Amino acid sequence: MKINKYITFITSMKHSPHIIRAFILLYLLFVTSGTAFSQENAKIQKVYDGDTVLLSDGRKIRYLGINTPEWQEPFYLKAKRLNELLVMGKDIRLEFDKERVDKYGRLLAYVYVGDQMVNAKMIEGGLAYAFFIPPNRKYNALLLKLQADARERKSGIWANRGKMSVLKITSVHSSRLTEEEVFQPYSRIANIGNIKVNLSGYTLSSEAGLSYKFPDIELLPGYTVLVVSGRGVNRLNSEGQLILYWNDQPAQWDEEEDTAYLMARDGSLIDLYHFKGRRVSRKPK
Numbered sequence: 001m002k003i004n005k006y007i008t009f010i011t012s013m014k015h016s017p018h019i020i021r022a023f024i025l026l027y028l029l030f031v032t033s034g035t036a037f038s039q040e041n042a043k044i045q046k047v048y049d050g051d052t053v054l055l056s057d058g059r060k061i062r063y064l065g066i067n068t069p070e071w072q073e074p075f076y077l078k079a080k081r082l083n084e085l086l087v088m089g090k091d092i093r094l095e096f097d098k099e100r101v102d103k104y105g106r107l108l109a110y111v112y113v114g115d116q117m118v119n120a121k122m123i124e125g126g127l128a129y130a131f132f133i134p135p136n137r138k139y140n141a142l143l144l145k146l147q148a149d150a151r152e153r154k155s156g157i158w159a160n161r162g163k164m165s166v167l168k169i170t171s172v173h174s175s176r177l178t179e180e181e182v183f184q185p186y187s188r189i190a191n192i193g194n195i196k197v198n199l200s201g202y203t204l205s206s207e208a209g210l211s212y213k214f215p216d217i218e219l220l221p222g223y224t225v226l227v228v229s230g231r232g233v234n235r236l237n238s239e240g241q242l243i244l245y246w247n248d249q250p251a252q253w254d255e256e257e258d259t260a261y262l263m264a265r266d267g268s269l270i271d272l273y274h275f276k277g278r279r280v281s282r283k284p285k
Contacts, residue, residue: 133241167199172188
């Protein structure tokens with residue numbers, strides 16, 4: 001029922017003006033809630049990197065659907081500078097998906113300047129890759145298409161990666177304790193290609209030589225897998241995140257510094273991720 005017809009209907013009923021106004025207000029809140037609470041206008045105060053910014057009101061924004069090079073990785077500065085060029089000093093619009101805030105308290109959003117989605121421009125310029133954390137999936141198809149085009153053009157991060165694996169280690173976290181719970185150590189690996197990958201035969205190792213062999217399981221393009229130290233049952237959680245467990249060899253990432261190594265089926269090194277420190281051994285023990 002359209003708004004005008006609905007208002008005409010309720011005003012024709014024999015109610016007091018106060019009740020009629022209450023009906024109208026409730027209805028307007030209902031029909032506009034799908035857009036009023038899914039978008040927001042804002043200003044950028046600071047750009048941290050290619051996918052994270054600080055709003056003028058002090059809130060942090062993590063761009064949805066993409067991941068850009070981290071500090072000390074190739075193209076980190078180019079990604080940050082493109083982000084600055086696109087958003088600094090501009091009126092921006094935030095569009096939200098299923099999950100509005102992540103576990104770090106950052107807002108998760110698609111960022112627009114006018115009709116231009118900044119998340120998409122970062123991928124289109126070859127300075128980001130598709131990175132999907134469920135349950136958010138509103139623009140997955142678009143971002144994968146732009147990534148495929150950027151790879152075809154060998155733009156940015158794809159320029160010298162003709163032989164690069166479609167799997168990439170994006171983070172490693174050692175254990176930590178909060179007042180609420182203990183967080184198990186884990187690493188996150190992303191499929192940065194445009195086809196699904198069977199993980200069987202791939203190996204994840206630490207500097208200490210502890211290793212995990214992946215089971216026969218598929219990882220969809222743009223999605224990630226968490227490899228968690230400790231015991232558990234391999235599963236998709238309620239939001240659709242793939243979680244795998246070390247089980248028989250509970251690896252503990254060194255809290256001081258460590259390196260995660262990702263090996264292909266033939267034993268060749270396809271990616272590594274170092275944290276807390278700068279010394280990197282090119283091979284696990």
